[in-house]
Amino acid sequence: MNNYLDNSNKQIKLAMMFVTGYGGESYSWRFSESDPKAYTNIQTYIKLAQTAEKGKIHMLFIADTPGITGSGVNGDMGRNSPMFVMEPMTIFSAVASHTSKIGLVATYSTTYNLPYNLARQLKTLDHISNGRIGWNAVTTGTRAVAYNFGNEPLPDTSTRYEMADEMVESVQSLWGSFGKDAYIADKQSGEFINMEEVIPVNYQGNYYQTQGPLAIPPTPQGQPPIFQAGPSYEGIELAGKFASGVYANPFTIDDAKHYRMMLKESAIKHGRKPDEINMFSGFMATVADTYEEALERRYELLDYMSENEYNEQILYLSAMISIKLSEMNINEPLPQFLQDQARPNPRDPRSNRAVELIKKGLNPREVLANGIINYHPVVVGTPDDVADFMETWFKAGATDGFSIVPESQKGIEDFVEKVVPVLQERGIYHDDYEGDTLRDHLGVPEQYGIRK
Numbered sequence: 237m238n239n240y241l242d243n244s245n246k247q248i249k250l251a252m253m254f255v256t257g258y259g260g261e262s263y264s265w266r267f268s269e270s271d272p273k274a275y276t277n278i279q280t281y282i283k284l285a286q287t288a289e290k291g292k293i294h295m296l297f298i299a300d301t302p303g304i305t306g307s308g309v310n311g312d313m314g315r316n317s318p319m320f321v322m323e324p325m326t327i328f329s330a331v332a333s334h335t336s337k338i339g340l341v342a343t344y345s346t347t348y349n350l351p352y353n354l355a356r357q358l359k360t361l362d363h364i365s366n367g368r369i370g371w372n373a374v375t376t377g378t379r380a381v382a383y384n385f386g387n388e389p390l391p392d393t394s395t396r397y398e399m400a401d402e403m404v405e406s407v408q409s410l411w412g413s414f415g416k417d418a419y420i421a422d423k424q425s426g427e428f429i430n431m432e433e434v435i436p437v438n439y440q441g442n443y444y445q446t447q448g449p450l451a452i453p454p455t456p457q458g459q460p461p462i463f464q465a466g467p468s469y470e471g472i473e474l475a476g477k478f479a480s481g482v483y484a485n486p487f488t489i490d491d492a493k494h495y496r497m498m499l500k501e502s503a504i505k506h507g508r509k510p511d512e513i514n515m516f517s518g519f520m521a522t523v524a525d526t527y528e529e530a531l532e533r534r535y536e537l538l539d540y541m542s543e544n545e546y547n548e549q550i551l552y553l554s555a556m557i558s559i560k561l562s563e564m565n566i567n568e569p570l571p572q573f574l575q576d577q578a579r580p581n582p583r584d585p586r587s588n589r590a591v592e593l594i595k596k597g598l599n600p601r602e603v604l605a606n607g608i609i610n611y612h613p614v615v616v617g618t619p620d621d622v623a624d625f626m627e628t629w630f631k632a633g634a635t636d637g638f639s640i641v642p643e644s645q646k647g648i649e650d651f652v653e654k655v656v657p658v659l660q661e662r663g664i665y666h667d668d669y670e671g672d673t674l675r676d677h678l679g680v681p682e683q684y685g686i687r688k
């Protein structure tokens with residue numbers, strides 16, 4: 237195995253996705269144990285964060301798009317919680333004061349923000365949390381968002397990535413504009429700030445301009461580390477240049493290895509060490525003491541779907557396995573000759589898994605319940621099943637860690653109580669935090685201001 241990918245002396249790093257107050261699965265708000273109005277209840281977020289911290293999860297992660305995006309198959313807010321609701325920094329501001337170790341990574345668009353505001357808010361929050369904040373700098377590809385910020389259509393991908401480059405560069409420059417030792421506050425001498433160490437940035441980009449300085453001293457981790465999400469060539473360039481963490485969504489070990497390799501090579505190209513960039517592969521889990529119990533929860537989610545949504549899922553599964561299912565009894569395994577005919581759809585990387593399960597003799601409804609149409613690979617099963625998935629990927633060198641998307645509020649507790657001890661027993665997950673800041677948790681070097 238290539239050296240950069242070798243994980244033999246490493247342990248898994250974990251991000252827990254903080255998706256609304258409910259969890260990552262559509263309709264999880266309807267589970268009997270879910271608080272149906274959780275998304276506006278900050279106490280719910282605080283409790284979930286404290287649970288994740290008990291499990292020594294390295295960081296919480298809030299994906300965000302400043303616009304309405306439904307989590308339902310049709311994005312139907314009438315029946316389903318929207319995906320991105322309360323504002324990430326504001327949530328973390330409350331969560332930070334009720335936790336002490338866990339990292340807090342918030343997503344902010346590089347297309348729909350201004351550098352001075354963002355630099356100021358993130359560094360303030362980094363102080364509030366004692367150095368636990370990260371910024372997931374995303375370019376945002378959603379047209380609905382564009383119209384929330386004016387009447388202009390969404391800029392094209394390369395423009396958005398040029399803007400991203402300028403945004404991260406100018407924010408980091410602002411962070412570094414207040415020198416490391418500039419904060420004096422000496423009552424005796426009367427010197428408050430050493431003005432020789434406070435230097436305006438006078439940033440003049442094509443898209444963003446800012447003068448600075450930003451009068452906020454370094455935080456316990458200097459400044460927040462950068463995360464990135466978006467696998468295009470430009471995305472990998474941006475990550476290689478700036479990111480300490482990348483939120484990724486590969487579906488197979490081979491794809492993940494290839495992507496991870498490209499990220500590490502991009503870091504090297506930009507004068508950094510391969511270990512300075514950590515890939516977090518998304519995966520979703522429904523965990524219970526038995527597979528049957530976990531499956532029951534997944535069936536319950538399918539039952540909450542409208543007839544239309546359910547039919548669409550069947551249609552989609554048909555396309556994934558190249559077999560028309562609409563007139564079949566989908567509660568029975570396919571006859572052997574059809575199982576033999578099942579072929580993955582080359583345009584959808586999730587199809588391989590769908591075909592594998594069909595050929596194992598699972599009926600199509602059970603295949604759907606295994607989450608094969610989800611945004612990430614899904615594991616439905618026992619704590620050992622979930623740990624096996626993680627260990628296999630990790631030992632193959634496919635990833636530095638995982639972004640776990642728990643199915644529901646209960647899913648966070650189940651992961652922490654049932655899966656974390658198994659990972660620890662196997663020696664592939666830490667017993668305690670390595671330090672106090674997010675940079676400590678990530679094992680990435682100190683950085684202050686723009687990297688030269």
Ligand SMILES: Cc1cc2nc3c(=O)[nH]c(=O)nc-3n(C[C@H](O)[C@H](O)[C@H](O)COP(=O)(O)O)c2cc1C
Nearest residue numbers: 299300301374375376377465466467468471483484
């Ligand atoms: C795993 C993953 C997570 C993402 N999360 C977000 C997000 O939370 N908010 C957002 O606006 N865009 C998000 N994006 C979209 C990216 O920011 C980007 O706009 C999009 O993927 C197009 O860039 P690309 O061509 O590099 O993929 C995400 C993309 C990926 C792959």
